[in-house]
């Protein structure tokens with residue numbers, strides 16, 4: 327039985343100098359057999375396991391993670407949460423996630439620090455203005471909040487912005503419900519809650535192959551031996567193509583490095599998230615005070631979790647042009663993650679050519695915000711053997727039928 | 742970030758080049774006879790190996806010519822760069 331986190335448990339543990347906190351999840355040995363195996367212990371995989379146990383009554387579940395949970399893109403992203411996508415299918419899945427974000431800390435009894443502080447997209451060109459106007463109106467039709475701002479209103483939100491610079495600020499679109507959440511806490515919160523429902527979280531366990539009989543998956547080979555399973559869900563982000571190859575098919579996905587960085591901590595100054603898709607730079611401030619800055623992805627495929635210095639330089643150049651105040655800030659850390667990019671910049675939640683083998687991937691540069699919604703609909707899809715209605719349009723079939731959900735071309739979408 | 746050897750100009754910084762994905766894709770002779778399935782494969786499905794890969798690069802800020810590179814996507818090691826039309830070198834170091 328898990329101890330509940332509360333003000334009382336905090337006080338009680340303070341008395342024992344915080345030496346007696348229960349471990350947040352067990353580290354069990356893998357069993358021989360599970361009803362469902364989830365490969366990949368990022369936020370999406372952990373959320374899937376949690377909802378399988380919580381809502382679908384399937385508790386004989388293992389998460390197999392090759393290194394440590396949350397160490398992939400989940401722990402490397404810039405934590406932006408929003409749902410103001412262009413197309414109906416995207417609006418449905420990202421706004422489903424938004425609904426779940428709003429009380430996720432209570433649901434998991436874990437503070438995921440969801441902070442709907444407002445998400446501002448800046449427009450720097452006529453094209454950008456047209457894009458935000460089209461997207462904003464489409465958001466309104468889907469019941470998603472979107473406010474158009476003029477440069478004066480933007481200056482009020484960000485008094486230190488340079489409106490009249492190389493990238494003139496012509497307008498903006500604000501989603502007030504958008505913001506940030508604490509990425510690690512999302513992984514840990516789902517892990518702890520899933521573990522409490524009986525899910526086995528098995529770290530340092532790399533999947534190296536699938537056991538497939540009569541066209542259906544029946545187990546996996548791992549660095550810790552064979553494990554059989556009735557159903558398998560693959561949620562390995564940048565490595566999804568590697569897993570697909572093991573199962574004998576290809577995905578319409580390529581893997582690219584995406585970089586981010588944080589500055590030294592300073593007093594609160596940026597109280598929303600400001601994104602400039604057109605110039606590939608976005609900025610927010612963590613609760614610790616660091617400026618969190620993200621770039622566009624590197625242009626070549628890679629699995630190295632590092633990117634080029636030229637990309638960082640370009641991003642910092644744009645940040646300094648728009649916010650000259652930050653020109654003398656020191657950057658403390660910089661890193662990369664490997665993002666799984668589809669041609670239409672929309673994810674894949676799908677059955678596959680192998681029966682009982684499901685994939686949830688292709689979230690690319692922007693899947694953190696979808697974590698609760700993705701895990702929720704994917705869990706129901708695996709449990710029922712049929713894709714959940716919100717997930718169904720994101721099937722691999724769309725690359726053969728032509729039913730693309732083209733967020734890339736439509737929204738110049740970054741995160 | 743790495744150094745790429747342009748077959749015409751020699752070794753240059755990667756930032757001088759633009760990259761254009763998988764190389765040696767044979768375009769279908771007669772697209773109209775393809776099924777939707779085959780056409781989707783042609784348009785959207787690419788190899789995305791963790792390891793040795795053949796890909797197209799352009800020396801955008803140099804001679805502006807196209808060429809192919811054999812590169813390891815897990816280590817960024819470049820095994821070979823070669824002119825279009827030349828046979829692909831064997832996997833790994835040549």
Ligand SMILES: Cc1cc2nc3c(=O)[nH]c(=O)nc-3n(C[C@H](O)[C@H](O)[C@H](O)COP(=O)(O)OP(=O)(O)OC[C@H]3O[C@@H](n4cnc5c(N)ncnc54)[C@H](O)[C@@H]3O)c2cc1C
Nearest residue numbers: 366368369370392398399400403404406533663693694695
């Ligand atoms: C720099 C950066 C900034 C980003 N910014 C944002 C943002 O602001 N907002 C946003 O919404 N999204 C953002 N994203 C995207 C977001 O991080 C991802 O879409 C999301 O976190 C993916 O979660 P996941 O659980 O699917 O993948 P991951 O967290 O990557 O988890 C996949 C897991 O699978 C494991 N795995 C791989 N292969 C195997 C194997 N063979 N066996 C076992 N386990 C395996 C990996 O170790 C990894 O832990 C950003 C990404 C990056 C890199």
Ligand SMILES: [Zn+2]
Nearest residue numbers: 747750800804
């Ligand atoms: Zn050249």
